Amino acid sequence: MTKLPFYEKVGYAMGDAAANLVWRGALAYLAVFYTDTFGLTAAAAAMLFLVVRLSDGVTDIIMGMIGDRTNTRWGKFRPWILWSTPFLAIFMVLCFTTPELSYTGKLIYAYVTYIGLTLAYTVNNVPYSALMGVMTPSDSERTSLSGFRFAGAFAGGLLVMGFLPDLVAYFGKGNDAIGYQYTMYLFAAILIILMVVTFKTTTERVVPPVDDSKDLKSELKDLSKNLPFIILPLLAMSLFFYYRDIYSGLFFVIVMTSMWLMIKKLINSSTDEMGGSKRDMVDLLTNKPWLILLGMGFLTMMFNGIKYGTIAYYFKYQVGDEFMVGKYFIALLVVSILGALCTGYLAQKIGKRKLFIVALMISGLLTAAFYWVPNGNIQAIFILGCSAEFFAAMMPTLFFSMLGDSADYSEWKNGRRATGLIYSAGTFVQKTGGGFAGALVLVVLASFGYDGMDKSTIEASLPGMQLLMSWIPAAFAFAGAALMMFYPLTKVQNQQIGKELTQRRLSISPV
Secondary structure (H helix, E strand, O other): OOOOOHHHHHHHHHHHHHHHHHHHHHHHHHHHHHHHHHOOOHHHHHHHHHHHHHHHHHHHHHHHHHHHOOOEOOEOOHHHHHHHHHHHHHHHHHHOOOOOOOHHHHHHHHHHHHHHHHHHHHHHHHHHHHHHHHHOOOHHHHHHHHHHHHHHHHHHHHHHHHHHHHHHHHHHOOOHHHHHHHHHHHHHHHHHHHHHHHHHHOOOOOOOOOOOOOOHHHHHHHHHOOOHHHHHHHHHHHHHHHHOOHHHHHHHHHHHHHHHHHHHHHHHOOHHHOOHHHHHHHHHHOOHHHHHHHHHHHHHHHHHHHHHHHHHHHHHHHHOOOOHHHHHHHHHHHHHHHHHHHHHHHHHHHOHHHHHHHHHHHHHHHHHHHHHOOOOOHHHHHHHHHHHHHHHOHHHHHHHHHHHHHHHHHHHHHOOOOHHHHHHHHHHHHHHHHHHHHHHHHHHHHHOOOOOOOHHHHHHHHHHHHHHOOHHHHHHHHHHHHHHOOOOOOHHHHHHHHHHHHHHHHHHOOO
């Protein structure tokens, strides 16, 4: 059976609706919460977002390995969705809670709770994303499932971004700190219900070949020896991104050059001498479709993350109506649902690669046009924003569908399938892009003198907000379109790979 029933697609979508109560809430409102309610400076909040990306670099990869090596009567990935849900709900509430502490105490609290939130999100969302790769062997059904997934994601985002300001005002009655906390209680309850629905309605059907040559403990020990491959490049990028001086630039060049030489040596070494985790890494590093998708995940998340991270500031200060942001988010997310649901049909017609390029170019051009929108022209803001968002919604839908294609390609080429690892790298690079996007928003605002607790700094920061809504994110869309030109897998190749893998699995399955 390759065609998934409708109820299962809807049930799977509920999981991302739940996850986006966290993801869209944190992405769109956490920055402005930290600077305008919690009381952190923009520079301190930017550093927080960057530091947390370093922890994600390790935990996402580890979670992918754990998922691949998990075997229960419920499958490899579904149990983790259920087990992690209570922790995800708790940390979502804690992140938006404002304790009575000194500035240093608040900063420590923000680090602890935000790292806790991202860790819980990793344990939940890496298996959730990988689940798509084992629900069906059909690449066309994965595209359809991805469309349902992101329709659900945008619906969850609609609830957060469309109604959060009103709920904060309702629960807080003038006290935003209380309003945020009680709003998150409501969202946490909804999250738990939706995640249970996903667990109950989905089934894992694709059973990849199992390598029992090493246990998980040995694999994690093997991975720990290779952590510099993950941590050092991220550290170099973060330092250069944040400080942008000759010393951070030199460190960046040295680290990247060293990593390139080490990767070449690893690829050229004998596979007989490698542990399972090293073989998984070599499989990934020689998987051209996956490498291109890795770059696409980062660029598209920068594109979308910068826009979403700026909207709350833009409407509060540039438009002058912070409650209008809720209506704008609702409009964007309704259009996003339509865009996600149209992706499967359009991909069938013109192919995933061509559709990805078209979506990036059109959305990038419409976003760049924001630069010329006159202040207060609500009609132009809504028309441009919704038009760009229709095509932007196709990007994550295509990205996660194509990750499944790259997992098929890896199994077809190497005889090994590390679905969890492939999807964990995908979720990691998206979270990295989201973290860098949120940090870039704050770095740009700080460079224009913005201080959320000092209203006299607002006027000078308005040009920065204009750039963050237009040319800065558009540049990442155009870069993504250029990179996608090199993606090698076609529709015909995906279908052929899928047929060959099905035949292989049938030939080795027990009678």
